[in-house]
Amino acid sequence: MKSIELTSENFDETLANATTPVLVDFHASWCGPCKMLSPVIEQIAEAKEGEAVVAKVDIEAARDIAQRYKITSVPTLIVFKDGEPVVGVRGMQSRVAIESMIAQAGGTSAEV
Numbered sequence: 547m548k549s550i551e552l553t554s555e556n557f558d559e560t561l562a563n564a565t566t567p568v569l570v571d572f573h574a575s576w577c578g579p580c581k582m583l584s585p586v587i588e589q590i591a592e593a594k595e596g597e598a599v600v601a602k603v604d605i606e607a608a609r610d611i612a613q614r615y616k617i618t619s620v621p622t623l624i625v626f627k628d629g630e631p632v633v634g635v636r637g638m639q640s641r642v643a644i645e646s647m648i649a650q651a652g653g654t655s656a657e658v
Contacts (some may be wrong), residue, residue, distance in 0.1 A: 549591040549600040554608045560601065561629045566650040568599040569644065572615070572622040574606055579638045582622045586641050590648075598648045600623075625651040 552560055552570065561568055571587050572604070573580035591600035605612040605620060615624060615631065624634035625647050632651040 547591055547595040547600075549587055549602050552601045552603045552608070552611075554610050554632050557558075557603065557608065557611050558629075559613050560599070561626050564597050564626070564629075566596075567603060567627040567632070567648050569648055570626065571600075571602045571607045572605055572612060572617045572624070573602055574604065574620050578581055583621050583638055586639075586644065590641060590644055594645070594648060598652065623647065627651045 549571070550560070569590065571580075571583065573584070586601060587602065590598075596602060601623075603611055605617055613616075615622075619636050621638065622634060622636045623639060623644060624631045626632060633647050635647065
């Protein structure tokens, strides 16, 4: 499964309806590190299918969401559980570190 694109229209509904942790990658088209992180995010989306929702928010297209979560630099990754932010990091991260964040939010162990 691929990551899903969240917009101002579907962000709150997606988080509210999620029964698993939701990893949100806040990114921008002009961001070099975001482009480098994108394939890692897609790998995690496939690997964690059924265990987590993996989503992306373009901060240029959804400025209201970026402002709500005080996204001041990209990439920023936030894992949400029950609609609330649980853990977040800024900057380039390894797949293991990101999967660990999902595990932390979901209460499951990370595969290494």
